[in-house]
Amino acid sequence: MxxxxxxxxxxxxxxxxxxxxxxxxxxxxxxxxxxxxxxxxxxxxxxxSPEHLFVASVSSCFMTTFTAIAEYSKLKYEELSVPATGTMSNESGKFAMTEIILRPKLVIMDENQKEKALRILQKAEEACLITRSIKTEVKLEPEVLVAVGG
The missing domain is CATH 2.20.25 (N-terminal domain of TfIIb)
Structure with a gap:
């Protein structure tokens, strides 16, 4: 135990x-x-605002989780940015953050690592402790680019 x-x-x-x-x-x-x-x-x-901080907590948790998993998995990357959009709506009659879309952009050097990079991005979204702690739907729309010369 x-x-x-x-x-x-x-x-x-x-x-x-x-x-x-x-x-x-x-x-x-x-x-x-x-x-x-x-x-x-x-x-x-x-x-x-609290709404910005809420979306930022999901985005920053994703980033820190990704960097840990990538390090453990020995994935080398050149750049990572994580644009995120949170949508607040009153679908149930009361306002709530109903959706967050993470659009991570990862730049790698080796074309052969593209599938591995996508798997690690997905794993990071699933392992993020903030995402697991909220009821808001979090969607992942990753983009992996290969750097020129890579």
Whole structure:
């Protein structure tokens, strides 16, 4: 039987004014301004919203999971970007994040590694602990490119 492992991640949000606050953690140097998104009453332009952070948590978890699996699998790559789009809708009468589409773009050097790269991208989406923790549907639309000279 495996040992139960727990990790905690503490954050503190301090209300600043109106619909804005500042997010911080005693373990991190940076702070993040957060606010109601501009699509809602009282929303603020150009500031991270909980909705942005939700999509970012899925995208960043995918990236960190991919890099770990790729390292373990000895997959060499030159570049990785993970554009992500979250869709919020009120399909059930209440707003919820109903879908996130991850569109990772991976650049490899060896054409012969393309199928392996696609398998690792898929495995990363399946293994991402944030994705496994939410009810939002996460779709993966990967693209693997071979670098010139590869």
């Amino acid at each position: 495996s040992e139960l492992v727990k990790h905690t991640y503490d954050v503190e949000l301090k209300w600043d004014e109106g619909r804005q606050g500042t997010l911080r953690s005693n373990k991190l140097n940076d702070t993040i301004e957060v606010a109601t998104p501009p699509e809602f009453p009282g929303g603020v332009e150009e500031i991270w």
